[in-house]
Each structure stands twice: as structure tokens, then as C-alpha cells.
Amino acid sequence: MDGEPLPSAEVEQIIGLLEILDDLGGKEDIPKLARSLQFELDDLLPVIRAAELLGFVVAEGGDIEITDWGYQFLRGNVQERKEIFARAAMDVPWMKKILDMLKENEGEPISKEDVLEAFQEDLSEEEAELLLHTAIGWGRYAELIGYDQDEELIYLPEEEDSPSE
Amino acid sequence: MLAILDILQSVPVLGFFPAVVLLFVNLFKGARIGVEIASIILIFTSQAWNITFSVYESIKTIPEDVKEAVDLMGLTGLRKFFSLIVPSSIPRVVYNSMLSWAGGWYFLIACEIIAIGPMNFHLPGLGSLMQEAVDKGRIDLALASMLALISVIFIMYFLIWQPLSYWAEKFRYEMVSSTSEPPLTYHLWLRIARTKFFSLLFSFFHRLIQPLLSIRIKPKVSFSPPTLSFIQLSLVTILLFLVAFGTVIGFISLYSSLLQIHFSFVVKIPLAVLASAGRIAAAYIISLLWTLPTAVFIASSEKRESFFLPIIQACASIPAIAFFPFMVRYIVGVTGNVNIAAILLILTGSQWYLLFNLIGGVKAIPTEIKQAAQVLGIKGWRYWRKIFIPAVFPSLITGSITAWGGAWNALIVAEWITYKKKLYTAFGIGYLLDYATYKLGNVAFILLCLASMSLTIILINKYFWRRMYELAARKYKFEA
Amino acid sequence: MSSQQENTNLKPKVLEVKNVYRTYHHEDTNIVVLEDVSFDIYEDEFVCLVGPSGCGKSTLLRIIVGLDRPTRGEVLYRGKKVEGVNPKTALVFQNFALIPWLTVWQNVELGLEARGIDKKERERRIRYWLEKVGLDGHENAYPRELSGGMKQRVGFARALALEPELLCMDEPFSSLDPLTSQNLREELLRLWTGKELPTVSILMVTHSIEEAIFMSDRVLIMSTHPGKIIRDLRVELPRPRNMRDEEFQKIVDEVYTLIV
Numbered sequence: 066m067d068g069e070p071l072p073s074a075e076v077e078q079i080i081g082l083l084e085i086l087d088d089l090g091g092k093e094d095i096p097k098l099a100r101s102l103q104f105e106l107d108d109l110l111p112v113i114r115a116a117e118l119l120g121f122v123v124a125e126g127g128d129i130e131i132t133d134w135g136y137q138f139l140r141g142n143v144q145e146r147k148e149i150f151a152r153a154a155m156d157v158p159w160m161k162k163i164l165d166m167l168k169e170n171e172g173e174p175i176s177k178e179d180v181l182e183a184f185q186e187d188l189s190e191e192e193a194e195l196l197l198h199t200a201i202g203w204g205r206y207a208e209l210i211g212y213d214q215d216e217e218l219i220y221l222p223e224e225e226d227s228p229s230e
Numbered sequence: 231m232l233a234i235l236d237i238l239q240s241v242p243v244l245g246f247f248p249a250v251v252l253l254f255v256n257l258f259k260g261a262r263i264g265v266e267i268a269s270i271i272l273i274f275t276s277q278a279w280n281i282t283f284s285v286y287e288s289i290k291t292i293p294e295d296v297k298e299a300v301d302l303m304g305l306t307g308l309r310k311f312f313s314l315i316v317p318s319s320i321p322r323v324v325y326n327s328m329l330s331w332a333g334g335w336y337f338l339i340a341c342e343i344i345a346i347g348p349m350n351f352h353l354p355g356l357g358s359l360m361q362e363a364v365d366k367g368r369i370d371l372a373l374a375s376m377l378a379l380i381s382v383i384f385i386m387y388f389l390i391w392q393p394l395s396y397w398a399e400k401f402r403y404e405m406v407s408s409t410s411e412p413p414l415t416y417h418l419w420l421r422i423a424r425t426k427f428f429s430l431l432f433s434f435f436h437r438l439i440q441p442l443l444s445i446r447i448k449p450k451v452s453f454s455p456p457t458l459s460f461i462q463l464s465l466v467t468i469l470l471f472l473v474a475f476g477t478v479i480g481f482i483s484l485y486s487s488l489l490q491i492h493f494s495f496v497v498k499i500p501l502a503v504l505a506s507a508g509r510i511a512a513a514y515i516i517s518l519l520w521t522l523p524t525a526v527f528i529a530s531s532e533k534r535e536s537f538f539l540p541i542i543q544a545c546a547s548i549p550a551i552a553f554f555p556f557m558v559r560y561i562v563g564v565t566g567n568v569n570i571a572a573i574l575l576i577l578t579g580s581q582w583y584l585l586f587n588l589i590g591g592v593k594a595i596p597t598e599i600k601q602a603a604q605v606l607g608i609k610g611w612r613y614w615r616k617i618f619i620p621a622v623f624p625s626l627i628t629g630s631i632t633a634w635g636g637a638w639n640a641l642i643v644a645e646w647i648t649y650k651k652k653l654y655t656a657f658g659i660g661y662l663l664d665y666a667t668y669k670l671g672n673v674a675f676i677l678l679c680l681a682s683m684s685l686t687i688i689l690i691n692k693y694f695w696r697r698m699y700e701l702a703a704r705k706y707k708f709e710a
Numbered sequence: 711m712s713s714q715q716e717n718t719n720l721k722p723k724v725l726e727v728k729n730v731y732r733t734y735h736h737e738d739t740n741i742v743v744l745e746d747v748s749f750d751i752y753e754d755e756f757v758c759l760v761g762p763s764g765c766g767k768s769t770l771l772r773i774i775v776g777l778d779r780p781t782r783g784e785v786l787y788r789g790k791k792v793e794g795v796n797p798k799t800a801l802v803f804q805n806f807a808l809i810p811w812l813t814v815w816q817n818v819e820l821g822l823e824a825r826g827i828d829k830k831e832r833e834r835r836i837r838y839w840l841e842k843v844g845l846d847g848h849e850n851a852y853p854r855e856l857s858g859g860m861k862q863r864v865g866f867a868r869a870l871a872l873e874p875e876l877l878c879m880d881e882p883f884s885s886l887d888p889l890t891s892q893n894l895r896e897e898l899l900r901l902w903t904g905k906e907l908p909t910v911s912i913l914m915v916t917h918s919i920e921e922a923i924f925m926s927d928r929v930l931i932m933s934t935h936p937g938k939i940i941r942d943l944r945v946e947l948p949r950p951r952n953m954r955d956e957e958f959q960k961i962v963d964e965v966y967t968l969i970v
Contacts, residue, residue, distance in 0.1 A: 605800065
């Protein structure tokens with residue numbers, strides 16, 4: 066994982082990237098893309114990495130191209146997108162780790178601290194925090210996991226998440 | 231470290247007064263200068279912590295990129311202090327200084343008249359003048375001296391605080407475009423600063439500083455709160471000093487006076503603390519009720535704010551003693567109850583801090599939020615409950631902490647009212663402290679009262695105000 | 711294709727801005743922010759106000775919504791003069807303007823409560839719009855936990871839940887990074903073209919010409935110091951539009967030359 070940026074991208078940034086690539090015909094040179102968007106390459110790379118991780122794009126030789134899987138995601142409606150994203154995310158190692166931890170805990174909520182500890186086996190404290198933040202964002206979008214900010218607990222969402230007062 | 235500052239800030243200044251005076255009087259063999267020094271030290275302590283907090287807060291809020299730039303430029307030690315820390319602190323320090331001065335005036339009175347047991351000191355000044363006037367029942371003199379005090383405050387405001395505040399705005403990090411006119415006095419000061427005399431003075435001062443700027447201070451000033459090594463160092467020194475003289479006094483007076491305390495007195499202490507706390511709570515609630523709407527009113531326009539600010543300072547500076555005649559004649563005289571007078575007197579020493587902070591809080595509400603609330607049609611009670619009060623919550627807490635601090639201090643003059651050589655008291659810890667000072671002259675008992683007051687304050691701070699403060703910082707903060 | 715505004719629109723008028731001036735008095739001088747601004751908005755229109763910073767477009771928007779008053783001239787909504795905040799409009803802010811101590815759910819609920827809408831209906835609307843903007847699952851999150859894009863979604867949900875006739879937006883995508891704003895723009899347009907929005911018309915303020923041409927049916931170009939409307943253009947490109955299309959670029963160039 067050294068030298069490569071953490072795939073710390075918001076879901077909407079990933080979707081935005083795919084939409085722009087689609088407009089460009091599906092393929093583009095990465096530095097050119099950054100320039101035309103007036104987006105720092107440093108800020109763009111994590112998003113590309115994330116999209117790669119999920120299988121939505123391939124990045125080779127300085128170019129980036131949408132995959133069929135990526136097009137399927139893009140063309141789907143709101144619900145279809147969530148399902149496709151969930152399927153892709155579940156295979157991402159660190160997301161899988163969280164889901165496994167939840168399963169081991171018999172579906173009971175796990176603490177943010179515990180996950181951070183697990184992440185910190187390979188990453189620094191800062192990186193672990195960032196990765197967890199990303200995972201929670203993806204998980205919430207895909208409705209794979211829920212997060213309680215006050216108690217700092219990660220849990221498996223039930224059918225209807227009712228709002229608290 | 232914050233805890234130490236916190237304790238120092240909340241412990242009532244006035245209570246230490248007899249002890250400090252005794253020390254200095256002994257040091258200077260009963261000369262008046264001893265008392266003068268004691269006064270200065272005590273007024274200093276009442277203001278210093280407030281200013282320290284302002285500097286601390288300012289340092290904490292220096293934007294990251296500025297810090298980085300300063301480091302990159304290789305500015306360290308004293309140079310960094312003068313080029314970064316001092317300018318960053320200026321806006322907050324100036325704002326808080328205004329109120330610190332008012333607080334200083336307030337306690338001036340108590341510091342100018344000291345009667346400890348058999349000893350009696352009178353320092354020349356407005357304070358003793360007022361006291362004498364009140365003692366002799368000479369309302370005209372009392373009013374005259376009060377007028378003199380208010381005039382001085384207003385003159386100070388227009389000559390010093392107003393232009394100073396305008397100049398201080400220059401040092402703010404937020405790119406707020408100020409549309410206000412510089413006050414006339416500002417131009418006056420600029421002209422003075424440009425005269426030959428002052429420019430010579432400045433360059434002289436600058437040359438003096440030059441060699442100092444290259445000295446590296448050990449330890450270096452670091453930015454990660456709560457370690458502020460430079461300030462920590464000075465505080466430790468002050469603490470050592472306090473400890474030193476505390477021991478000296480302790481051994482001298484404690485032993486003999488210890489034997490003289492009646493146990494019955496000691497038992498009264500917890501009850502007294504409770505009684506006083508109750509009065510302060512009552513005063514606090516009254517303050518809240520009127521300062522909240524008033525803060526909204528005053529903060530709503532720049533013109534209003536600049537009009538009322540000097541007035542608030544003037545009011546905050548009027549010493550409690552000036553109200554004694556009024557209190558005795560109309561409050562005690564009519565209701566026969568000293569309690570009400572005591573509560574009102576507590577108000578005079580505390581409500582202004584609340585108001586001052588609330589005004590700042592109201593001003594700080596982002597315009598977009600106000601507009602959003604307007605567009606959504608949020609009005610009336612709903613607006614107050616869901617938008618306004620949470621929005622000013624942080625300032626409310628800061629103001630409340632300071633107000634309570636001022637209230638504890640005010641107890642000493644609020645529960646012991648003298649007028650025309652007659653004494654009106656309300657039972658409480660302030661009363662006990664004054665009793666121990668004026669009637670008993672018993673140092674041990676004074677210390678005991680002080681200790682119990684300080685302990686109560688520390689406990690309240692720790693278990694209530696701290697929690698509120700954390701809540702404010704966590705939940706009710708506006709993001710940049 | 712673009713064309714000069716001719717009143718070929720047979721739909722009823724939602725908004726009429728008539729000779730609006732907005733001046734500020736500072737010391738001895740008058741600063742004219744808006745000068746003689748007039749235009750109409752019809753039903754079923756997505757209109758953009760474009761102009762450089764300082765041209766008064768935000769001020770104009772606030773006058774339309776009722777947060778501010780014109781110094782001269784008037785604004786008519788459905789034929790009636792606008793006095794105070796217009797409940798038929800809703801505003802989305804550039805910096806989101808969310809209440810930090812309220813959750814996503816509570817933020818959206820605020821305006822509904824203030825209107826006296828009963829609990830059941832409120833719940834229905836909040837759930838519906840949070841899902842529509844893609845925030846279901848985040849009901850109990852606080853604004854500080856959310857990314858910029860998500861915060862703005864709350865802003866949208868909050869506005870749309872009120873079912874406004876005229877949705878007003880003040881540079882809603884300016885505070886977001888290019889990828890997120892791309893995403894949000896497309897989602898908003900999808901809702902608009904799919905007729906899933908409760909609004910009749912939309913008025914958006916932006917400083918980006920590309921964005922204006924991408925999103926709207928009509929672009930009102932403003933000059934600055936003082937703010938005046940110098941051009942009223944129809945954009946007749948079919949949606950979905952592609953900013954990298956030749957056609958699109960042609961119109962952008964056209965507009966740039968018009969401004970200069």
C-alpha cells in the first residue's frame with residue numbers, strides 16, 4: 066500500500082468521475098483530465114484509485130477508462146446503483162474486514178476503536194481514521210452498515226432506520 | 231495547565247486581600263506603600279487571568295497556513311513571539327481588556343479601604359472618597375465621586391479603547407471588510423505617533439529589542455495546546471511565589487489564630503456557602519432573563535453597539551459601594567430584607583460579563599444561518615429554542631462562567647453593607663469572610679473561609695461548567 | 711442553438727421583476743448594486759442568472775425570495791407584490807446554511823414544522839426527499855459528519871420538502887469540488903427533466919457560464935457595477951447535455967463574446 070494513495074473518495078466523487086468520463090467518451094488521459102477539471106492531481110488520484118478498487122474503471126499507462134461494470138453502475142437508477150455499489154464494495158478488503166467483524170460479533174454493533182485498531186495493523190493512525198471515514202461513507206450509501214456518531218458504533222442496519230429525537 | 235489557570239481565575243480575588251495586605255504591611259513595617267503594592271497586585275490578579283485566557287484562545291485559533299508560513303520563514307523564539315503571537319492576540323486582548331479595566335475599577339474601592347482587625351488603612355483615591363461619603367451619609371459627595379468615575383471611564387473609552395479597538399481590527403484573520411469609519415481619536419493618535427518625539431522613542435525601543443530577538447528561548451514556544459511552555463514557565467513562577475508567601479504568613483499568623491477559632495464558627499461555613507450559592511443562582515437567572523433580549527437588541531446594528539459599549543463598561547465599573555445608600559434606603563428600608571439587596575448587589579458585579587459575552591455571541595452568528603431561518607419562516611419561540619440559544623450557547627457559557635466568578639467576588643461587598651456607620655448583613659460566605667476580617671482579624675479563619683469558597687468554586691467549575699463548555703465546543707460550534 | 715428572448719412563451723408568468731433598483735447609502739455616496747433590472751419567469755422554466763462576482767445577482771435573488779427589498783421597482787409573484795419572505799419560494803445556499811446542532815432529519819424538518827405541517831405528513835415528506843437526494847441512511851448524522859456534497863443534498867431536501875413553486879439557488883455548487891458538483895448537477899437535472907420535482911420553475915444564480923448553459927433553458931447575463939441584465943438567451947440544446955460537445959462549446963464561446 067506504500068506510495069499509493071488511500072482510496073479516500075466520497076461516493077458522489079466517484080459517480081462524478083464516471084459521469085465526466087462518460088461525457089468524454091469513456092476514456093481520458095489522467096493529467097489532462099485533472100487540468101480540464103481544474104482539480105489537483107493529488108486530489109484526483111484517490112478518487113481514481115477508489116473507482117479502480119470497485120472495478121468501475123481501469124487505469125493503465127496514464128489513461129483511465131470506464132469498464133462495463135462501471136457503465137452498468139452509471140446507467141442504473143438510484144436503487145440499482147446502490148446494489149451494484151454494495152456488491153463491489155463488499156469485496157474491498159477493508160470493507161470486508163468490517164463486515165466480518167460485525168458477523169463475528171453476532172450482528173451486534175462494534176466500536177469505532179476496534180475497527181481503527183484492526184486498520185492500524187497496516188496503516189498509521191491518521192490513515193486508519195481516513196480509511197474508516199471512507200468506509201463509513203461507502204457503507205452508508207450502499208446500506209451495508211450504519212454508524213452512530215454519538216456512541217461511535219458501527220452496526221448492521223435493520224430494515225427501517227427510524228430517526229431518533 | 232488549563233486547570234491551574236481555571237482555578238486561579240475563579241478563586242475570589244478579594245478574599246486574598248487581607249492575607250496579602252498583612253504580608254506587605256509586615257514587609258514594609260506598616261508603611262502605606264505596603265498597602266499600595268497589595269492593591270496593585272490584587273487588581274492585577276483580577277485582570278491577568280482574563281488576559282492570559284485571551285492570549286491562549288488567540289494562539290489556538292491561528293490559522294494553520296499562517297503557522298506554517300512563519301515556521302518556513304525560520305522565525306523562532308522571541309522573534310516569533312513578537313511577529314506572530316503578539317499580533318494574533320491583539321484583537322481578543324483589547325476586547326477583554328475593556329472589561330478587565332471595568333472589573334478593576336469595581337474592586338478598587340474594596341482595595342482602597344482596608345480595615346483588618348485593629349489596623350486601618352485608607353489609600354487616597356476615588357474609592358475611599360466614595361466610602362467616606364457613604365459613611366457620612368453625604369449623598370452629594372457620593373454622587374460627585376460616582377460622576378467623576380463615570381467621566382474617567384468615558385474619557386478613557388473615547389481616548390483609548392475606541393481607537394485601540396479600531397486599530398486592533400487590523401490584526402484579525404477573518405477577511406471581514408469593515409465598513410466602519412475610524413473614530414476621530416484614531417486620527418489624533420496617528421498624528422501623535424508621527425511626531426518626531428514618538429518616532430525617536432520607537433526607534434530607541436526597537437534598537438533595545440533587536441539583540442533580544444535573536445535569543446532563542448528555551449523551551450521553544452510550541453503551538454500544540456495545552457502545552458504552552460512560555461506561559462507555563464511564568465505561571466509556575468507565580469505559583470511558587472504564592473506558595474512562598476503563603477507559607478510565610480501561614481506560619482506567622484496561623485498558629486496563634488488557630489487556637490482562637492470557635493468551633494461553632496467553623497460549622498457555619500458549609501451553610502454559608504449554600505446560602506451564598508443560592509443568592510448567586512438567583513442573580514444569575516435574573517441576569518439571563520434580561521441580558522438575552524438586550525444582547526439581541528444591541529448586537530443588531532454597529533451603531534447601536536458602539537453606542538452601548540461604553541455605557542456597559544461604565545455600568546460595570548460602578549463599584550457596589552455606590553449603591554449602598556440606595557440599597558439601604560429603598561430596598562432594606564422597604565422590604566426589611568437584606569437578601570434582596572445582596573442579590574441586587576451581586577448583579578452589579580456579574581451581569582455585565584454575561585451581557586458583554588452574549589453580544590459577541592450574537593454578532594458571531596453567520597448571516598447565512600439567519601437568512602436560512604428567515605426563508606424557512608422560523609419565528610418566535612421556535613427561533614429562540616432551535617436557532618438562537620444554541621447559536622449563542624458557547625458565548626453564553628463563557629459569559630456565565632465569568633459572571634459567576636464575578637458574583638463570588640461580589641459576595642464580599644454584597645453581604646456586608648455599611649451605611650452611615652450602620653451594618654446590614656446577609657448570612658453567607660462573604661459575610662463570614664468579612665466578619666473574620668473586620669471583626670475577628672483572625673487569619674486562620676479567613677483562610678478557612680477562602681478555602682471553602684475556592685473548593686466550592688472549583689467543584690462547580692469541574693462538574694458543571696466544564697461539562698457545559700465541552701458540550702458547547704462539541705455540538706454548538708459553527709464550522710469555518 | 712440560442713436565440714434572443716422573444717416572448718414566444720405562452721405559459722403563465724410565475725415571477726415578474728419590474729425595474730428593480732437596489733442602492734446602498736454609504737457615507738455620502740450611493741452605491742448602485744442593481745440598476746433597472748427587469749425580467750419574467752414563466753412556468754416550467756429553468757432560468758440561470760450569470761455574472762461575475764459583485765454584479766449583484768445574489769442581492770437580486772434575495773429580493774426575489776423576499777429577504778430584501780428593492781430601493782425602487784417591484785417584484786410580483788403570480789401577479790401579487792412580494793412583501794416579506796415568499797412562502798412559495800425556497801432557497802438553497804452556497805455554503806449550505808445547515809444548523810450544526812440539528813441532525814439531517816431535524817434540519818429538513820425545521821421548515822416543515824414552522825409551517826405547521828402535521829407530524830405524519832412531515833415524516834412522509836422528509837423520508838421521501840431524503841431518499842430522493844440519496845441521503846437515506848444518514849437521517850441521524852450531523853452536518854459536520856457530512857461531505858460538502860452531502861450537506862448540499864440536505865439543503866436541497868430541506869428546500870424541496872416545502873414543495874416550493876419557485877426553487878431559488880444561490881451558487882449551489884460553488885463550494886463543492888468539480889467531481890461532486892458534476893454529480894449533483896446531473897442528479898438535479900435528472901429530477902427536473904423527469905418531472906419529479908414539486909417545483910414549477912427554477913431560478914439559479916451562478917458565476918460559471920458553462921454551468922448556466924449546462925443546466926438551464928434560459929440564461930440571463932448580468933454585467934457588474936452596476937448590475938444590469940445585458941442579455942436574455944434561450945438555450946435550446948437537448949438534454950442530457952455534454953459540456954464537451956462541440957455544440958455546447960459554440961454556445962459558450964458565443965456567450966463569452968457577448969459579455970466582452
